[in-house]
Amino acid sequence: MSSASFTPPWNVQRLPRADGRVFLVTGGNAGIGYFVAEQLSGTGATVVLGCRNPARAEAATASIRARVAGARVRAVRLDLADLSSLETAVESMDVDRLDAVVHNAGVALDDPPRRETGDGHELMFGTNHLGHFALTRWLMPLLSAAPAARVVTMGSFAAKSERIELNDLQSRTDYRPKRTYGRSKLAQMYFGIELDRRLRAAGRTVTSVVVHPGGALDSLTPSRPPVHTRTTGARLSAAPAALLLQGKHAGAWPAVRAVLDPAVAGGQLWGPRVFGLSGEPRQEPIWSHLADASVAAPLWEASRDLTGADPGALPG
Template sequence: MSAESDDGSPRRRVVVTGANAGLGYFVTEQLAATGVTVVMACRDRGRAETAASLVRERVPGADLEIVVADLADLDSVRRAALEIRSGGAVDTLVANAGVVGSRKRATTADGFELQFGTNHLGHFALIAHLLPDLAAADAGRIIHLGSISHRWVRLDLDDPMMVSRYRNYAAYARSKLAVMTFGFELDRRLREAGSSVRSIVAHPGFALENLTEQRPGIVRRRWLPAPVVGPMRTVSQGKDQGARPLTLAATGADVAGGEYWGPDGWFQLTGAPAVVRAKKHARNRRVAARLWNLSARLTRLQPAIG
């Protein structure tokens, strides 16, 4: 069971997928500093333990749990959800984990295109498993990791696995658009059902490893000449800063369901966390309904609303 906070009340318990690296690591570190219990849902236990040790060094008293969860394997997602649920209440899920594919099309353990299957379907399944627990929380939240890349693509639900024509960038961008479309639709359905659970989408802007605060064993910067790094800072930021919209969406008292959080700077590339605008097609209800039904059929799971 989760530990108690300083005032004797139970700590809020927040699940972060992909918590051992990149944005997920910094979300974990930032959340731990607020006093919540963070469940680090990671594909590799060894890497998760390394990340957890570093968080504890930087945040004395950090309350962390580790659960093995491979979003590219629905059986692993099911087992992870059972372990998470058996460990105590679930107040918030930060659905952060994701993959970027390669030039050659690859598939998940269940035969789905790797990026659509991991970034969207894996989280769709995890949310379906955890939604009853989130609904039982005082004010459950689900944070979905969006991307500015959603602006330049549309979903092709006739060929969601890109069998006929695969392009890596398009596959990634479509997977993130699917995440966002589902996140917004989930909140609409939760509101209609009178649920207290909030579904929020957040994105990191243009977040690069080379501009990220040093974390031994976690951040791997490549050497770049100073004249290159300077201009990079005008249009991009570190992953530590990019994590802040996700952390705020997970903890902010004034965050509302259905909102889209990201950097407040030019083109949403850098800046402080703020409510920003998503492209209209990410909130298309007709497309969202098709995506929902497709996702439920492929995962054989149906999120229980209300």
């Protein structure tokens, strides 16, 4: 094998350079999104954090700059629960192209009662899925302006055991928070797969990849004060879980690879190597229910009707 054709194995500790490229990470101020942003900032790219809370965004950017020398990181205000604000949020990025977006931001509620966005959508479905669906429509001109942009959608291992109820997308008749959360993430994953199919059919250069972080726990996550602080007690109590699960820094690895690795292709699913729960990122087979076009197509149409946006309809 010639040296020109040799591609080194992927190394999560030694990422390829991405100087001159621009990436947007929604929810980049906390959790997995923070670590996606921190890791991407180390490649020389410009990283934009899309955050609802300006104070938390400022803390996250300061933390990244303290850890990554020369980091090109900044934040824009982004509220996925407010669909009418998304066009303005995209304009405020003040860039002429976008090389990748990581759809990471999300809301997870543990207890009733059911809550709604200002647009009248169930909060988790409205934020996690509909917000990103509509945001992609406004980002598409910027993505199309890049030579080979990627939309990376962060799903969840919790979605693997869920199924979409097309007659109750908003959980109006049977609201159970954990199930509603899992279904909102599953809807996101359907969107990512279906988006790539529609982009390919339209001959677009933008691709769409779906990832999930496996089992990522706060108690296994290294401290990044004031963004995240892990106590000694939390670290010790989580030691048994570390045999199978991982921290949120590692949960970021599939998304980071999906953004940077030229070998990643549209329509793929990436997750952790060990039982889909922990370890370095790898491509895995598309879950059987994610390949169901009889769900993906009507979910897309319903999402378009609920948001008034169609991410796949723009020319370019």
